[in-house]
Amino acid sequence: MKIFAFFVALLTGGVLIYGVEDMPGWGDPNSAPSLHVSPRYIEKTIEETDTPDMVTSVLADYRGYDTLGETTVIFTAGVACLLLLRRDNQ
Amino acid sequence: MIVQYENVIIKTICRLLIPFIQLFAIYVIMHGHYSPGGGFQGGVILGASFILLVIAYGLEESRRRMSLKALTIYASVGLFIYSGIGAVCLLMGGNYLDYGRLPLPLSSIPTIRAMGILGIEIGVGIGVMAIMICIFLGIASYETGGENG
Numbered sequence: 001m002k003i004f005a006f007f008v009a010l011l012t013g014g015v016l017i018y019g020v021e022d023m024p025g026w027g028d029p030n031s032a033p034s035l036h037v038s039p040r041y042i043e044k045t046i047e048e049t050d051t052p053d054m055v056t057s058v059l060a061d062y063r064g065y066d067t068l069g070e071t072t073v074i075f076t077a078g079v080a081c082l083l084l085l086r087r088d089n090q
Numbered sequence: 091m092i093v094q095y096e097n098v099i100i101k102t103i104c105r106l107l108i109p110f111i112q113l114f115a116i117y118v119i120m121h122g123h124y125s126p127g128g129g130f131q132g133g134v135i136l137g138a139s140f141i142l143l144v145i146a147y148g149l150e151e152s153r154r155r156m157s158l159k160a161l162t163i164y165a166s167v168g169l170f171i172y173s174g175i176g177a178v179c180l181l182m183g184g185n186y187l188d189y190g191r192l193p194l195p196l197s198s199i200p201t202i203r204a205m206g207i208l209g210i211e212i213g214v215g216i217g218v219m220a221i222m223i224c225i226f227l228g229i230a231s232y233e234t235g236g237e238n239g
Contacts, residue, residue, distance in 0.1 A: 050200035051123045051207060059128065060207040064187040068172055070130075071214050075169050078221030082158065085228035 104146035129214025137222025168217025
């Protein structure tokens with residue numbers, strides 16, 4: 001069974017490494033995000049959100065749904081810690 | 091368990107330092123539009139100031155000021171502010187978290203969006219602060235086998 005699991009892990013890793021080959025290079029100016037998404041944020045941030053810090057406007061406005069998920073993850077982690085650590089002996 | 095440690099230097103320094111740490115945390119949250127910072131970072135700094143209070147003054151003394159129940163409520167309130175702002179946008183006819191639709195008495199849409207960003211940063215800050223203290227208090231009071239919060 002352990003041999004089988006090892007081969008499944010090896011196969012999954014191989015598929016992932018094969019997939020990495022198709023990813024654009026680091027900072028490639030011709031990749032899809034660099035051509036469409038990033039220039040849009042850089043040019044329109046002040047105009048659309050009145051926020052000079054681009055990171056904040058992307059984090060909280062353009063990618064607001066993602067940040068809501070992050071906050072939910074932190075909340076869930078805290079509640080799980082409390083459930084595990086709390087003891088009501090009194 | 092963290093017991094109260096009778097050292098006047100530590101207590102005095104903490105008493106002097108904690109208000110400024112909290113002020114800096116609020117600055118980091120509020121100034122996230124113009125400099126590195128925001129809800130997560132400011133919330134962690136705010137939580138660290140309370141953790142410093144617990145370390146300096148001991149667990150029993152600190153429990154009079156904060157309870158786990160209240161902190162859990164704070165964490166929920168933080169998340170509720172975030173998702174509530176999104177829901178208000180939905181009710182006003184926009185998309186979820188489309189801050190331009192918030193009913194604020196401001197002139198331009200970009201300014202309203204900036205205020206919406208500030209609102210969710212405050213929500214994130216409250217939530218992260220409460221969760222930080224919750225985890226610390228949970229671990230710190232684990233050995234005592236009881237939590238009266």
